[in-house]
Amino acid sequence: xxxxxxxxxxxxxxxxxxxxxxxxxxxxxxxxxxxLSHDERLNRVVSIAAVEHAMEDELLNALRSARAATFDSxxxxxxxxxxxxxxxxxxxxxxxxxxxxxxxxxxxxxxxQAAMSSRMARTSMLIDDGEGEPTAPAENEWQYQTLSDYLNxxx
Amino acid sequence: xxxxxxxxxxxxxxxxDASVAAFFSSCVxxxxxAEACLFYTETGEPERTPINKTEPLRRIWKSEYTxxxxxxxxxxxxxxxxxxxxxxxxxxxxDSCTMCGRCSMVCxxxxxxxxxIRKTREGMAAAxxxxxxxxxxxxxxxxxGSPMGVRLPALRAQIKHVEADTGLKVPLDVVGAEYMLxxxxxxxxxxxxxxxxxxxxxxxxxxxxxIATEAFEATNSGIQIGVSDIAAELVQRIVDxxxxxxxxxxxxxxxxxxxxxIRWDGPNLVGKKFSFKVRHILEVLDExxxxxxxxxxxxxxxxxxxHDPCQISRxxxxxxxxxxxxDMISDNFVEMPDHGKMNWCCxxxxxxxxxxxxxxxxxxxxxxxxxxxDAIRPDAIVSACSNCRIxxxxxxxxxxxxxxxxxxxxxxxxxxxx
Numbered sequence: 001x002x003x004x005x006x007x008x009x010x011x012x013x014x015x016x017x018x019x020x021x022x023x024x025x026x027x028x029x030x031x032x033x034x035x036l037s038h039d040e041r042l043n044r045v046v047s048i049a050a051v052e053h054a055m056e057d058e059l060l061n062a063l064r065s066a067r068a069a070t071f072d073s074x075x076x077x078x079x080x081x082x083x084x085x086x087x088x089x090x091x092x093x094x095x096x097x098x099x100x101x102x103x104x105x106x107x108x109x110x111x112x113q114a115a116m117s118s119r120m121a122r123t124s125m126l127i128d129d130g131e132g133e134p135t136a137p138a139e140n141e142w143q144y145q146t147l148s149d150y151l152n153x154x155x
Numbered sequence: 156x157x158x159x160x161x162x163x164x165x166x167x168x169x170x171x172d173a174s175v176a177a178f179f180s181s182c183v184x185x186x187x188x189a190e191a192c193l194f195y196t197e198t199g200e201p202e203r204t205p206i207n208k209t210e211p212l213r214r215i216w217k218s219e220y221t222x223x224x225x226x227x228x229x230x231x232x233x234x235x236x237x238x239x240x241x242x243x244x245x246x247x248x249x250d251s252c253t254m255c256g257r258c259s260m261v262c263x264x265x266x267x268x269x270x271x272i273r274k275t276r277e278g279m280a281a282a283x284x285x286x287x288x289x290x291x292x293x294x295x296x297x298x299x300g301s302p303m304g305v306r307l308p309a310l311r312a313q314i315k316h317v318e319a320d321t322g323l324k325v326p327l328d329v330v331g332a333e334y335m336l337x338x339x340x341x342x343x344x345x346x347x348x349x350x351x352x353x354x355x356x357x358x359x360x361x362x363x364x365x366i367a368t369e370a371f372e373a374t375n376s377g378i379q380i381g382v383s384d385i386a387a388e389l390v391q392r393i394v395d396x397x398x399x400x401x402x403x404x405x406x407x408x409x410x411x412x413x414x415x416x417i418r419w420d421g422p423n424l425v426g427k428k429f430s431f432k433v434r435h436i437l438e439v440l441d442e443x444x445x446x447x448x449x450x451x452x453x454x455x456x457x458x459x460x461x462h463d464p465c466q467i468s469r470x471x472x473x474x475x476x477x478x479x480x481x482d483m484i485s486d487n488f489v490e491m492p493d494h495g496k497m498n499w500c501c502x503x504x505x506x507x508x509x510x511x512x513x514x515x516x517x518x519x520x521x522x523x524x525x526x527x528x529d530a531i532r533p534d535a536i537v538s539a540c541s542n543c544r545i546x547x548x549x550x551x552x553x554x555x556x557x558x559x560x561x562x563x564x565x566x567x568x569x570x571x572x573x
Binding site: 116127 | 288308320
């Protein structure tokens with residue numbers, strides 16, 4: 001039985017997984033914050049990312065959909081930013097990370113990038129327009145537990 | 156910001172100095188500036204000719220500062236500057252100009268038409284004829300410190316993520332740091348990985364750096380809308396923070412006009428020489444490369460090209476630095492036609508992106524960028540301005556072009572040698 005309890009262990013464990021396993025885990029991370037987005041295209045992206053034997057063209061189409069969702073949800077330069085809406089942008093970015101081909105993934109890999117963007121989505125919901133610090137969300141704890149359960153089940 | 160026609164006319168009068176008088180006197184009405192402006196080339200509409208956008212300022216110059224104009228005014232023969240004119244010109248001055256500076260490059264008599272449009276905006280804004288989006292951005296800049304309303308707690312929240320992601324500390328308010336990094340709200344809201352890239356690169360380079368909590372915003376809405384008082388106030392905040400922290404160099408981030416605002420306009424706006432240097436992030440990275448403090452490994456696999464942000468390249472002079480940096484990570488780099496100082500604008504600078512009314516037009520004129528990309532068919536486009544990046548992505552999506560956009564700073568960070 002292994003229990004992930006911090007980001008160093010979390011990242012190390014994710015990097016040890018195959019690209020396909022990273023993708024399916026990334027899908028789980030995105031699915032957990034999916035209610036923060038109103039973009040229905042992302043439901044389909046997550047469904048495809050979660051399938052171990054997803055076809056290459058399905059993944060490519062999913063990537064295009066996820067990218068389009070980021071373009072439609074980013075904050076405009078100079079416009080008033082709304083962090084509640086920005087959560088949707090980070091969900092879309094998490095979805096992009098999940099279905100990006102391994103060779104094009106940013107450092108840390110698909111699952112790590114999806115995890116980080118998912119956390120940003122959760123944080124975005126907590127950033128209000130006042131002066132107070134947003135309360136740290138428990139998204140990372142949920143991700144640690146999800147990975148621990150996964151590793152224990154597939155170890 | 157109370158506005159009136161009288162204030163607008165007064166502001167326009169104040170803008171007519173020796174250079175403006177010389178520019179209007181020497182204009183030969185050749186129309187060459189039209190062909191340099193994507194708002195003309197992509198619409199074919201003659202009213203979008205750059206020099207025509209300065210008409211309100213020209214009328215003031217002629218009627219107030221020329222003998223013929225003054226005589227005409229006495230006889231009631233001059234064309235007036237009134238609300239009707241300013242209303243008509245608002246979309247030309249703000250929606251149809253990104254202040255990209257390309258028109259100034261081709262003027263055969265050397266008129267800085269972009270400067271004249273910038274000065275025309277001073278009068279337009281004072282008269283209340285500026286786009287609502289830009290007025291809102293300016294107000295938020297003054298009241299909150301960010302045109303997008305980003306407050307310190309939001310920055311701190313993003314920094315927490317960056318620190319978790321990198322395992323590195325993002326230093327705040329460090330007195331005596333070598334570099335003070337400015338950020339655009341776009342980077343905080345849309346591209347926090349830029350902060351991550353800086354943390355990684357500066358750690359490897361052994362450079363001390365900091366972000367000032369009292370002045371972290373790079374964007375200068377005063378420059379964009381054309382209100383010098385606001386522009387000066389925003390620059391002063393940065394100057395105060397840099398002096399308080401006793402930093403050597405202030406870094407302008409991957410934001411186009413922020414760079415010209417702080418580096419080239421900044422000292423004139425606050426009326427004194429800075430006690431610190433101002434550099435664009437690409438200049439700093441290139442300097443680190445020269446000093447052997449920036450080392451990379453591996454090459455990008457596809458064909459890269461570089462989109463020169465107008466304010467950084469044409470107006471800012473940072474042209475060779477990005478190319479030397481790209482050489483570190485690519486052996487398959489291709490220039491677009493009309494690159495470097497004659498690059499075509501993305502179509503969204505100068506406040507156009509904050510102006511929702513201009514959305515249809517900015518996507519229409521993106522055809523010019525599309526043509527540039529079609530000519531070389533890159534696998535990825537690298538740039539160094541968050542606003543360009545967002546708009547290029549929008550444009551590529553609109554024109555069904557599947558080409559990834561990369562930040563040069565972030566791409567360098569991805570290639571840092573162990």
